[in-house]
Amino acid sequence: MRDSAWLYHLTTRKVALLIKDHGMTSELMRSGRAVAHPQGAFAKDRREREPKSTNNKLKAYLCDILSRGVSMDQIREEKGQYQPFVFEPQGSNEVDNPKLDGLEKGKFLSYVRLLLPNEGQVNRARRLRLGRDPEVEKAAKDMLLKDKSHFLVRLAIQYVACRFDIEETITASHIYFQKPEYAAYCYDDYKKKLGDVPMVVLRVRKADVSLLVADDSDFRAMMTRHRVGAELIQLMEAHETTKEQPGFKDLNYRCNASNWIPLLSWVDGENQA
Structure with a gap:
């Protein structure tokens, strides 16, 4: 499937585990308060x-x-x-x-x-x-x-x-995604904002996101107020650019379906006892 059919979301492994259990939701949906998470990218x-x-x-x-x-x-x-x-x-x-x-x-x-x-x-x-x-x-x-x-x-x-x-x-009332045409640029920005923590990349088909609108504050992003179910989300674990792999920022690499798995199938080895 072409890159243009997808939306991307870079997040920490810890948050990805929560998304696996509850789907992708806004802070308002989770807590009832329109306040950004204190450890999130916006707060930083x-x-x-x-x-x-x-x-x-x-x-x-x-x-x-x-x-x-x-x-x-x-x-x-x-x-x-x-x-x-x-x-x-x-x-x-x-x-x-x-x-x-x-x-x-x-x-x-x-x-x-x-x-x-x-x-x-x-x-x-x-x-x-x-x-x-x-x-x-x-x-x-x-x-x-x-x-x-x-x-x-x-x-x-x-x-x-x-x-x-x-x-x-x-921010607290919406879920955010990077547009595919800016995926590589946003990847670097969000990695910097999230800091030195283990991360994964998520993707969802644009057609599966309800009432998607442009983000007025960032032309590279789209957003929605509506929950995205975990069953609709895929995950890329090996997203870093290394000698062995070009990583997420490479168009062909991120368009290769074999580099993604269903989020519900993912087991986070870093957090296993």
Whole structure:
């Protein structure tokens, strides 16, 4: 069967054993909570990306305000009084992102009015130049380290956290697969995210997955809210590239049916007594 007929999923051997017993399910189905597994790829990715995203968001605030003619000293002195907004993600990019952006804009402009009662005028050309200014980058990092109570710091932290909460809610509510045309690239990415643990590759026929949709956050992926039964899943154990075998990333190797077994037939030798 052609590669285009399949969807792929890289996971740990430990999780594969759970999938063998219960099928492929979302975290929401398993626990009743739309919270990503703390040891999963999303949680690891969030821990790595959130600090930089927060710094970038704060830097964007500074560039915007500085471009209106306000000085960095004025921003440092006007700390403001921040009251967190209330936001509960629904698990839909179309619903959640516009709502969050609206809350952010309202908060941000309320701070701008502390410095400029009429909000001033954004100088777009200057804002672009400020975005490349290492002094603004340094100012953002210093504020995050030394001035955590500042209005803009707290807004950046809350906004970015809510952005990840949206992504987490969607992640925890869906099962994810890699598209076949990106299988080799995703393999390397997910291996890195999962870390140094024993892994296997799973595959399922695209036609066997109910209500499959594109993943808005990753063009290489597809997702579904619906359970995929273990009887529909196949497993590749010898997926690494070695001198003896080309491994999963090789198209002909992963299209060779003899390199796959039904998940229900798999016995994990590494976890046998």
